[in-house]
Amino acid sequence: MNENVSPDERLRQMIARLKESDNRVTPQRYAVLKVLAHSFEHPSAEDIHAQLLDNFPTMSLATVYKTLALLKQQGEVLELEFSDLCNRYDGNKPYPHPHVICTGCGAIVDPSFQDFAEISQKMMDETGFKIVAHRFDFYGLCPDCQNSE
Amino acid sequence: MNENVSPDERLRQMIARLKESDNRVTPQRYAVLKVLAHSFEHPSAEDIHAQLLDNFPTMSLATVYKTLALLKQQGEVLELEFSDLCNRYDGNKPYPHPHVICTGCGAIVDPSFQDFAEISQKMMDETGFKIVAHRFDFYGLCPDCQNSE
DNA sequence: TTATTTACGGATAACTATTATCCTTAACGA
DNA sequence: TCGTTAAGGATAATAGTTATCCGTAAATAA
Structure with a gap:
């Protein structure tokens, strides 16, 4: 599962994967990968884009989305979808893992x-589905938002 | 938690709740509530709208969304959000509960x-969040979609 | 019953995150 | 260095959902 890998090592992994699959590692892509590898706050596409504008003033938001x-597609990033955000x-x-999400400030922590193997197996046994992924989100207020109420 | 309530009883509950809060129970609203109470396949807004067009040819999709x-807002329906669907x-x-979702045909089953009390408590203890809701989705192929591959 | 007020329904415009398109440019191999 | 092809940038398009606006129906009071 490649857990507890340093940001730099993770960056190397992502670059290696791109090269293996004959995708170019352009300066723009490298920059996006670097932000992803060093971010633990689960940034949005616009967050990433904003962080890159300093060094890449012409960076297009479309490039972030394309990357x-x-x-x-390579399975190298997990997308957390929200319909209203x-x-x-x-x-x-x-890989799929649980998230705790603050409904006040939008913070997301891991x-x-x-451990989902057991519960996932239980779901397969009961429903007959062949389960390949899951999503486990907890919604509430983070300590900061609780205090500032 | 009002589990295992019959569709008709559930319909009565929803109507009662609307009346308590001084909301009108119009024919259109009644029709939407009825579909919701009798549906176990987790319909979309358009599914509901389509089912109602027979008896309410002028029913607007906006009315379904408004209802x-x-x-x-009353806590009488659970919305399962998807960013791409x-x-x-x-x-x-x-109330929040797990779902098993087919990535082939879109079927959703319960x-x-x-039981989320224990795991929810664990998350609160660890993160300091005050958790009020959760989402637990399993993604995979239903038995039908496995066979037709 | 009638008048009055207010909420609701219907049609449609607006919104917004994301994706597609199109053309130019940069990357890589020969 | 040249030629091929993928990638970047700007922007249009997409689609589910929400907001707006106005006419109408529902509830209340007279």
Whole structure:
């Protein structure tokens, strides 16, 4: 599962994967990968774009989306979809895992609990589905937002 | 939690709740509630609208959305949000519960597992969040879609 | 019953995150 | 260095949902 990998090592992994599949590692792509590897707050496409504008003033938001789409296809980024908000991305742990989401400020953190094998098997046994992914989100207020109420 | 309530009883509950809060129960709203109470396949807004066009040829899709928004606000319907697909609605069990979702045909079924108290408490202890809701989705292929591959 | 007020329904415009399109430019191999 | 092809940038298009506006129906009071 490649857990507990440093941001730089994770960056190398993503670059290697792109090269293996004959995709070019352009300066723009490298920059997006770097932000993803070093971000633990699950940034949105616009967050990533905003962070890159300093060094890449002409960086298009479309390029960020295209790079994210490529990484999704390679299984190198996890997309957290929201219908009413913008999607958020996790490049450090691209496999399904639980998230705790603040409905006040939008913060997203990863809890340590990760064990879904058993419960996933239970669901398959009961429903006959062949389950390949899952989503486990908890919604509430983070400590900061609780205090500032 | 009002589990295992018959569709007709569930319909009465929703109507009662609307009247309590001084909302009118118009023929259009009644029709939307009825579809929600009798549907177990988690219909979309358009599904509901399509089912009603026979008896209400002038029913507007906006009316369906408005009624769903009202029910959401009252906590009488659960909205399952998808960023790439249309949202789906559960009027029978308006509280958070797990779903098993077919990525082939879009079918959504409710497994029997419902116990989230313990795991929810664990998340609160670890993160300091005050958790009020959750989402637990399993994605895979239903038996029918597995066979027709 | 009638008048009055207010909420509701219907049609449609607006919104917004994301994707597609199109053309130019940059990357890589020979 | 040249030629091929993928990638970037700007912008149009998409689609589910929400907002707006006005006519109408529902509830209340006289």
